[in-house]
Amino acid sequence: MDGASMDRVRDVTLWVNGERVSRRVAVRTHLVDFLRVELELTGSHLGCEQGVCGACTVRVDGVAVRGCLMLAVQADGARVETIEGLSDSGAIADLQAAFHARNALQCGYCTPGMLVSAAELLAANPAPTRDEIRAHISGNYCRCTGYHAIVDAIETTAAARRGEGGAA
Amino acid sequence: MSADETGLTFLDRPNSYIGRSVPRPNARRLLQGRGIYVDDLKLPRMAHVAFLRSPYPHARIRGIDTAAAKAAPGVFAVVTGAEMARVCTPWVGVLGHFKGLKSAPQYPLAIDRACWAGEAICAVVAASRAEAEDAVALLAADLEELPAAVEMERALDPDETVIHPDLGDNLAFERLLDVGEVDAAFRDAAVVVEETFQVGRHTGVCLEPRAILADWDAGEEKLTVHHSFQAPHMMQDILCKHLGLPEASVRVVCKDVGGSFGIKVHIYPDEMATVALSLMLKRPVKFVADRLESFTSDIHARDHRVKGRMAFAADGTILAAEIDDLTGIGPYSVYPRTSAVEANQVVNLVGGPYRHRNYRARARVVFQNKTPMCQYRAVGHPIAVMVTEGLVDLGAARLDIDPVEIRRRNVIPDDAHPSTAASGIRFEQLSHQAALARLVEMMDYPALRAEQAALRARGIHRGIGLATFVEITNPSAAFYGVGGARISSQDGCTLRLNPQGGVVAAIGVTEQGQGTEAIVAQVVATAVGVPMEQVRVVTGDTDATPYGGGTWASRGAGIGGEAAWQAGKALRQNVLVVAGAILQADPASLDLRGGRVVDAATGTERMPLAELGRIAYFRPDTLPPGLQPEFVVTRHYVPKDYPFAFTNGVQAAWVEVDPDTGFVRLLRHWCVEDCGTVLNPQLVDEQIRGGIVQGIGAALFEECRYDRTGQFLNATMADYLVPMAAEMPDIAVAHVVSPTLSSEIGAKGAGEAGTAGAPAAVINAINDALRPLGARVTSQPASPEVILRALGRV
Incomplete structure (x- = not known):
């Protein structure tokens, strides 16, 4: 918690990865600092803290959001899912396996946010074209891969979910 | 590759994993x-540091009133440059094998003078980063703005500000090379082409910013440094030297690193300051750069202006090349690798794939009041390849020879190795001919040319760009060790x-x-x-x-x-x-x-x-x-037979240019490269693809833009454009395999081939598309504005 703002704090209760969490937070703390520092959920990353790079993408009430553009107090009462919860529940296990098989990650820093964005696309569009995949993840910056392998992995996962084989 | 004592090569070994696309276990x-990236670590009693950074490109530090900051909530310490200099000694980024290279002593925190906008001048350590930043805002720095040397073109003018008066002028380093009979070759040439190329200043934009967590245990007298870094032993050695610690007392740990690309292999003042603060305060201190700090204090790269000439015989044979490179490196040569390496590489690499024996080069490296510049992925290569391949394409156009054909006629033949390029770089075994043949086949070059012609008739302007290149890999001690740098080869x-x-x-x-x-x-x-x-x-x-x-x-x-x-x-x-x-x-x-x-x-x-x-x-x-x-x-x-294991390759880009908007659409990209034995095909291919996209970023988007006063104008991720998925093409990769005989496994490197060749391929493709319109671009990034200006439309 940010001590300088002790006089500007608020109590919040939210559900993070299915667990009820109550904390007193400085009102200026954004959601990802809260998740990372308070809850030690370090899988969500900070890259720019201005909503451009996508490294902090998490799911709030079922919607992929930029965790750096949302204050922790705004998440009061919300259901937040992070990469840790999505991994442990197995909800995106096929996508993760496809990323692994296709080496659709290198340093891994963008990967949690990229997976949340990709999962959102696949939930809305079971048969995205490569261009649609590229458009949907175009808010997630990856410096390592050049994106080609990521597009392949998402495309493979979509095909597998449609029962068209080739799943990793 | 050679057979081992069982008579088998590794390819024969049962259950060999070599050459298989095994997924990465980690x-x-x-x-x-x-x-576990550095910022994920939390240690007992850990404190956070934030820095006051100079808002001016050049300023005298008259004094800093720290009283209000020291009294702010959560603050443990406020430390100025003079105080820190008692703990950490300064460094100078020079090496013995770069004759004449000079630089000035650099401190963890500037003491009397700040030399770029973004240089750290005071440190605040607090219980949280937020509190440290709050207190930084309370520091009252009395700064006198000084005249700044900004433009590299003016750095050597007699009336320009000399950044370090003790050094006499702003020339950090100059290299001259003159091989063969250059003047005669140009005089006797059928065609001489000439061009000035600009490669803009850009930077690494690692998604994980630089990060360091230093933990001095005064009881054990042991310093443990968790560092987002590429070279832990180098860092250990440097910490020992500048903090006066024995080697056994310093441990550097580099676990997960969120991208580096050469950014995280240099000594940064704010990181040295963080370690010094841990010693001073006897507790763990963490520094994680925010994005603004990353843009203004990570090393920048490139920033070259190269005048190039090339002489051709009537049959397209390259007779000679000549370049004059000028590069601006900011106010200091970066420690310990120095900022002379990129220009040196440009001199070494121009003309590298070709057979000509006449070559003259001059490279000048100058100081300026901008963020320091140093080695970043594919050091020097993208510049040398853009210049070389741009000149080759100009010659081909003048002689009406197809771009593939002129390269076919000029590359060093595959059976001519070992060989030496005009610049003196030595090649054990390259495969330019095989790579070019494979590329032409893979992209179906004749069909693509036919498609291009058909589309041109309909007013659609597409272009094909080629770039042949060589890449430095597996460096021996010739890279740094011979110059006195304590960097292990x-x-x-x-x-x-x-x-x-x-x-x-x-x-x-x-x-x-x-x-x-x-x-x-x-x-x-x-x-x-x-x-x-x-x-x-x-x-x-x-x-x-x-x-x-x-x-x-x-x-x-x-x-x-x-x-x-x-x-x-x-x-x-x-x-x-x-x-x-x-x-x-x-x-x-x-x-x-x-x-x-x-x-x-x-x-x-x-x-x-x-x-x-x-x-x-x-x-x-x-x-x-x-x-x-x-x-x-x-x-x-350690490689001993050759100073470097050179690899080679060739790339091609297929682009469409909209002459009304100046927008470039990347349609396809191909790369054939030869890194010797391919240990894991998928990993190599993804290195190539990632490198290509990094090169495309430089070619089309990325630029650290400064105004005339030396202020960095676009230091945010919203304003500094990087390649995102929607604009990038699918990329086809293939290999020719010429193992190095210097090792048994025969592997050379592949990490920089993509970045080396992609910009030239893209720029050449744009120019191929623009040719019927009588326009030509010679600068990176080739933004819509650059293209529209070339077309005379703005």
Whole structure:
């Protein structure tokens, strides 16, 4: 918690990865600092803290959001899912396996946010074209891969979910 | 590659993992958000530092009133440059083999003078980063803005501000080279082409910013530094030197690193300050750059203006080349690798793929009041390739020779190696002809030309751009060591066989996502003869791994891989000696395959490795007297036959230019490259693809834009454009394989080939598209504005 703002704090209760969490937070703390520092959920990353790079993408009430553009107090009462919860529940296990098989990650820093964005696309569009995949993840910056392998992995996962084989 | 003592090459070894696209074992935890990057670490009593940074490109520091900051909530300390200089000594970024290179002493925090906008001048340590930043805002710095030297073109003018008066002028380094009969060649040429090329200043934009967590334990007198970095042993050595600590007291740990690309291999003042603060405060201190700090204090790269000329005979033969390179490096040559290397590489690499023997070059490296510039992925290569390939295309157009054909006529033939380029760089074995042939086939070049012509008739302007290149990999001590830099060119690998048959491999090369740990595991598993799942790889810890250079200059696979191979062979031999004693068999008649001791001739299992481990570790009393199992081995490797293992390749881009908007659409991109033995095809291909996109960023989007006063105008990720998925093309990659004979595994590097060639391919493609419109671009990034200006439309 940010001590300088002790006089500007608020109590919040939210559900993070299915667990009820109550904390007193400085009102200026954004959601990802809260998740990372308070809850030690370090899988969500900070890259720019201005909503451009996508490294902090998490799911709030079922919607992929930029965790750096949302204050922790705004998440009061919300259901937040992070990469840790999505991994442990197995909800995106096929996508993760496809990323692994296709080496659709290198340093891994963008990967949690990229997976949340990709999962959102696949939930809305079971048969995205490569261009649609590229458009949907175009808010997630990856410096390592050049994106080609990521597009392949998402495309493979979509095909597998449609029962068209080739799943990793 | 050579046969080992069993008569087999690694390709013949049963269950070889080499050459297979094995997924990276360490990637799974990253996919689950279980990576451990520096900012994920939390230590007891940990404090956070934030820095006051100069808002001016050049300013005298008259004084800093720290009283209000010191009284702010949560603040533990406020430290100025003078106070810090008592703990950490300054450094100067020069090397002996760059004759005449000069620079000024640089301190962790500027003391009297700030020399770029973004240089740290005061540190605040507090309980949280937020509180540290709050207190930084309360620092009252009395700064006198000084005249700044900003434009590199003006840096040497007599009336320009001299940034470091003690140095006399703003010229940091100059290199001249004159080979053959350049003037005669130009005089006798059928065609001479000439162009001035600009390569803009850009930067690495690692998604994980620079980060360091220093923990000085005053009781143990032990400094542990967790660092997002590529070269832990280099950092250890430098910390010892500048903080006055013995080597045994300093441990540097580099675990998960969120991208580096050469950004995280240099000494940064704010990182040295963070370590010094930990010593001063006797507690852990963490620094994580925010994005603004990353843009203004990570090293920048490129920023070259190159005037180039090339002479051709009537048949298209290149007769000579001449360049004049000017580059601005900011106010300091960066420590310890120096900022002279990029210009030096440009001189070495221009004309590298071609047969001509006449070459003249001048490179000048100048100081300016901008963020310091230093080595970033593919150091010098993109500049040299853009200049060379741009001039070749100009010559081809003047002589009405197809761009493929003119390259075919001029590349050093595949059967002419070993060879030496006009600049003096030596090639063991390259494959330009084979690579070019493969590229033409892969992209169906004739069909693409036909499509281009048909579309031109309909007013659609598409272009094909080619770029042939050579890439420096596997550097020997010739790179830094000979100049006095304490940067290891050798690497070691230590293997330990455990009782159950598991192998722990500790190695000096490091992992930043390239797949270092995966290829080490592949090589070790193959060499020893165990399943890959039985191999655990340890990297990035000066207390735990053999001494090594880390990962940079495309050295991880070629140098680390060979050390791992040699260690694996030695461990297998040691295991077979013990197996022979237990089985009363000649060790030469045995082999280790898939974690089992087998009869070498028949493959019949003689004993599981776990049983051998049980006997060796728990019942050594049953072994013959005098037989001591040695199940820990270490082997080292450093290339000695050549200063560098040059690779080669060729790229092609297929783009569409909209002459009304200046927008470039990337349609396809191809690369054929030759990194010798391919240890893991998928990892190599993804290195190439990622590198290409990084090069495309430079070609089209990325630029650190400064105004005339030296202020950085676009230091946010919203304003500094990077390649995103929607604009990037699919990329086809293929290989020619010419293993280096300098090592048994024969692997050269592949990390920089993509970035080396992509900008030239894209720029040449744009110019191919623009040719019917009479326009030409010669600068990177080729933004819509640049293209519209070339077309005379704005």
